Amino acid sequence: MLRIESVLGSRSDPAMHEAIHHLEHHHAVEFVTVAVGDLDRRRLMARTDKGEEVAITLPRDQKLHDGAVLVLDHHRAVIVRAGEQRWLRFTPRSASDALELGYHAGNLHWRVRFDGEDLLVAQDGQASAYAARIEQLISGGRVEMSEEAE
Amino acid sequence: MDTRTSTHSPSPSRVGAARIGIGGPVGSGKTALIERLIPAFAARGVSLAIVTNDLVTAEDAERIRRSGLIDPARVAAVEAGACPHTVIREDPTLNIAAADDLEALFPDVELILIESGGDNLASTFSLDLVDWWMFVIDVAGGDDIPRKNGPGVLKCDLLVVNKTDLAPYVGVDLAAMAAQAATARAGRPMALTNCRSNEGVDAIADRIVSDVLFR
Ligand SMILES: Nc1nc2c(ncn2[C@@H]2O[C@H](COP(=O)(O)OP(=O)(O)OP(=O)(O)O)[C@@H](O)[C@H]2O)c(=O)[nH]1
Ligand SMILES: [Mg+2]
Numbered sequence: 001m002l003r004i005e006s007v008l009g010s011r012s013d014p015a016m017h018e019a020i021h022h023l024e025h026h027h028a029v030e031f032v033t034v035a036v037g038d039l040d041r042r043r044l045m046a047r048t049d050k051g052e053e054v055a056i057t058l059p060r061d062q063k064l065h066d067g068a069v070l071v072l073d074h075h076r077a078v079i080v081r082a083g084e085q086r087w088l089r090f091t092p093r094s095a096s097d098a099l100e101l102g103y104h105a106g107n108l109h110w111r112v113r114f115d116g117e118d119l120l121v122a123q124d125g126q127a128s129a130y131a132a133r134i135e136q137l138i139s140g141g142r143v144e145m146s147e148e149a150e
Numbered sequence: 151m152d153t154r155t156s157t158h159s160p161s162p163s164r165v166g167a168a169r170i171g172i173g174g175p176v177g178s179g180k181t182a183l184i185e186r187l188i189p190a191f192a193a194r195g196v197s198l199a200i201v202t203n204d205l206v207t208a209e210d211a212e213r214i215r216r217s218g219l220i221d222p223a224r225v226a227a228v229e230a231g232a233c234p235h236t237v238i239r240e241d242p243t244l245n246i247a248a249a250d251d252l253e254a255l256f257p258d259v260e261l262i263l264i265e266s267g268g269d270n271l272a273s274t275f276s277l278d279l280v281d282w283w284m285f286v287i288d289v290a291g292g293d294d295i296p297r298k299n300g301p302g303v304l305k306c307d308l309l310v311v312n313k314t315d316l317a318p319y320v321g322v323d324l325a326a327m328a329a330q331a332a333t334a335r336a337g338r339p340m341a342l343t344n345c346r347s348n349e350g351v352d353a354i355a356d357r358i359v360s361d362v363l364f365r
Pocket of ligand 1: 210315343347
C-alpha cells in the first residue's frame with residue numbers, strides 16, 4: 001500500500017511538467033481517479049489505475065484536485081484525476097416555474113450552473129432523489145428533468 | 151512559515167489527527183455511542199479527543215467529562231446557538247478551532263470525534279471539518295426514516311441505527327428497516343447498535359480504525 005501524506009504540486013506546475021512528460025514516455029505515470037464528491041476529503045483510500053492501493057492523509061491546509069501530484073521520482077509519477085461530474089438538466093416551462101425551481105434549488109443547497117433557460121444541478125446520488133424534492137413541479141409538467149454527462 | 155517547495159521531498163506541514171463527525175436527530179444516541187466508543191478506541195490503542203456541540207449549554211461535554219472514561223481536558227464544547235447544522239456545514243470555524251486547540255494541547259491525538267447538536271434529517275457535515283462522518287438514527291424514531299431520503303441518512307459514510315433493543319416495543323421490523331436503509335443508500339455501509347448493552351459498537355470502532363486511520 002502506498003501512503004501519501006502531502007500533495008507535491010500540480011501536474012501543470014512548470015517545475016513538474018517536464019519530469020512528468022518524461023515519465024509519460026516511459027509509461028511510468030499512474031492515475032488515481034477520485035470522485036468529485038471525495039476531492040474535499042483529507043483522508044481517503046483509493047487505487048491507482050495499475051491497481052495499487054493508496055492511503056491518502058493530507059494536512060489540513062492541503063487539498064486534492066484534478067492534476068494533484070502525489071508521487072514524483074525518477075521511476076514514476078502518481079497523479080489525481082477527478083471523476084466525472086454528472087449533471088441534471090432542469091428545463092422550466094415558464095418564468096414563474098423557473099422562479100420556483102430556483103427557490104427550491106437554493107433551499108435544498110443544490111450546486112447549480114446556469115445554461116440559457118435551463119438550470120444544471122450537480123448530481124450526487126440517484127436522479128430520482130432530486131426529482132422527488134420538486135415532485136409537484138415535475139408531475140405538473142412545469143419543469144422537465146433530464147440526465148446528462150459533462 | 152516554511153515555504154520551501156521541492157518536487158522530491160514531502161511538504162513540511164503536518165498531517166493532523168483524523169476528524170470524524172457524528173450527526174443525527176435529537177436523542178438518537180450520539181452521546182451514548184461516544185461513551186461506548188471511548189473504551190473501544192482505548193482498547194485499540196487510539197489516542198482520542200472529543201468535541202461536542204450543544205445549542206446553548208455544554209451539557210453533553212459535561213456528561214462525557216464526568217463519565218470518568220476520558221481525561222476531561224480532552225473534551226471541548228462548542229455552543230452552536232440556534233442553528234446546529236450551520237456550525238458543522240456552512241461555517242464550521244468554531245468546530246475547526248476547537249479541534250485545532252485539542253490537537254495543540256494533546257499532540258499525540260490520532261482521532262477527534264465531533265458530535266453535532268441534535269438536528270433534523272437534512273443535516274450533513276462539511277468535509278472541511280471532518281474526514282468521515284456517521285449519522286445516528288434510532289428505531290424509536292420510526293422505521294420509515296430510511297425511506298424519507300434525508301440527506302443525512304443518504305450521504306453519511308456510515309448510517310447507524312441505534313436502540314435496536316427498543317424495536318419490539320415500538321413495533322419496528324429491524325430486518326425490513328435495515329433493508330430499506332440499504333436500498334436508500336445504494337448499499338453503502340450501515341450498522342445496527344444497542345448502546346445500552348454495547349452491541350454493534352466494536353464493529354464501528356474496527357471500521358473507523360481501518361477506513362479512517364488506515365491501520
Ligand atoms: N434503550 C436504549 N436507549 C438508548 C440507547 N442509546 C441511547 N439511549 C438513551 O437515549 C437517550 C438519548 O441518548 P443521548 O446519547 O443523549 O442522545 P443524543 O443523540 O446525544 O441526544 P442530543 O445530543 O440531545 O441530540 C438517553 O436517555 C439514552 O440513555 C440504546 O441503544 N437503547
Ligand atoms: Mg448528545
